[in-house]
Amino acid sequence: MGTAGTTEVTGVVEVASEAELRELIGEPSSHAANKTRHRLHDLDRRWLARSPFCVMATADAQGRCDVSPKGDPAGFTHVLDDTTLVIPDRPGNKRLDGMVNILGNPQVGLNYFLPGRGDTLRINGRARLLRDAPFFDELTVKGNRPRLALLVAVEEVFYHCSKAFLRSELWNPETWQPDALPSRARIVKGVEAQDRALEELEQHYGPGYAEKLYG
Template sequence: METAAAADPAGIVEVSSEAELRELIGEPSSHAANKTRHRLHDLDRQWLAHSPFCVIATADTQGRCDVSPKGDPAGFTHVLDDTTLVIPDRPGNKRLDGMVNLLGNPHVGLNYFLPGRGDTLRINGRARLLRDAPFFDELIVKGNRPRLALLVEVEEVFYHCSKAFLRSQLWNPETWQPDALPSRARIVKGVEAQEMPLAELEQHYGPRYAEKLYG
């Protein structure tokens, strides 16, 4: 069986220790090193109240990772107190990759976005899966009462600067090229469901797709 090292292209030089990594990159500034907090500030609450989107990072018991996007109307994350928040789950593809990970490894990383902003709010903690709680009634959107929610016990909170967004020009409409790649229907046809007629897929992912977000 061929090893990963044998498959590496010629000329690769790997970093193999934290000491080597620090020698290469250096130490963080005192501000960056000490900006982590352990409770939500009022500014964090304001950010969560205006954020319509986050990505959730999990890993299974063997360290294999998953990152899942979550989106809802702004303020979808429900803050119970300064160390506890709740994220409702909405209808999806039912793979439940991140949910299954959390059953064996409760550590979770969250990154909250505000459209047009380059900085992001990062929260790390431990999550539990809830199938019901009194506050589920406050999580209803368009008649959808979630069947699951993540309760996250906050351990770390900090803001991340905007360099990645500035470099990528993510929010600059002049850089957007949504038609540079085939449509979602054609991608599904090419790599996920080759047996399905393209016309059927185009109808599924067409204008009416948005009508089924909470159904």
Template sequence: MVEVTSVAELRDLVGKPNDRAAHKIRPALHELDRQWLANSPFCLVATADAEGRCDVSPKGDPAGFTLVLDDTTIVIPDRPGNKRVDGFLNVLANPHVGLAYVVPGRNDTLRINGRARLLRDAPFFDDLVVNGHRPALALLVEIEEVFHHCPKAFLRSALWRAETWHPEAVSSRARICKTLEASDLSLEALEAHYGPRYAERLYG
């Protein structure tokens, strides 16, 4: 292995960004960013703890689930999960977060970096109700940087091309759980748990 150990060496390998890429970062939302958020049902939330150990957590709801309070403040509701709250624990130790918003079928993404706070209630929680579920927690992000990311990764991966999808190539969620997480449970019980009724419990 040949390791890169300096900024100078890295720049020698990849070069410098052009002016457009170097200066595209903005400190506040544009109307086009608001449009993107209104149509995005999914984002990835990157956090790190006080020692720099990282976590990336997917968040998803109907399109427009991220509430825009103003040009520099957004809110992401929390929904029922496995209660590990890895990202929230990180935010309590280190408020810096990075977000990547996806619109299905689009090859570009919206990226937002900022500082987060964990809220247990606020008047706008009533605006975050989905399927009768009012979140017990929400992540408020004070925006420091916002910019759109180019399509190359999505194009290279052919992510949205259905003919490239082969979900059966990997083990089922039930089998993964049986092998790695819940060896004491039967595969039949896990298949029932992750079966059609699983979607009925998303907000329960």
């Protein structure tokens, strides 16, 4: 066996240093290497005003990672100034994995999507948890004033190109197969809540589910 939680795989050749990694892959172009900025540009503000979705990466004090989706109407990320963002928290499953991580390690990575676009806006920074602030009223959606929000001090900003989206054909409707796997209710029944009736879960995750998003 390998380290805890892993299985030993024979015949692998591991990369063990950055020098070895660079020898294998090479150096980035000057454009790629130097595109990082430390403040929001007007184009970044416009992107954030249109983006309804991002993924947030965090890690705890021991380096264990988590990635969490964040979504709301377009423009849900509130821009205070060129170096400060606010992301409201909404009702969820109350695990708070990313929030707990931030308490021990404030570094966050954010990747903002625009539906149909392959490029993404990446923002890295340091986050704090707020339980109230004068701008919380501006974060209200469908009557839901957040009880918690992230205040993010921007450290790095850059755009990522479309290659991953083009390779995956993520936005191509002809590749979409939402029924290729069991429904959300059946997945929950299979791996999360075996003791609950499938009919109950199907009702919970059925057509009325969207009406509960801000309750």
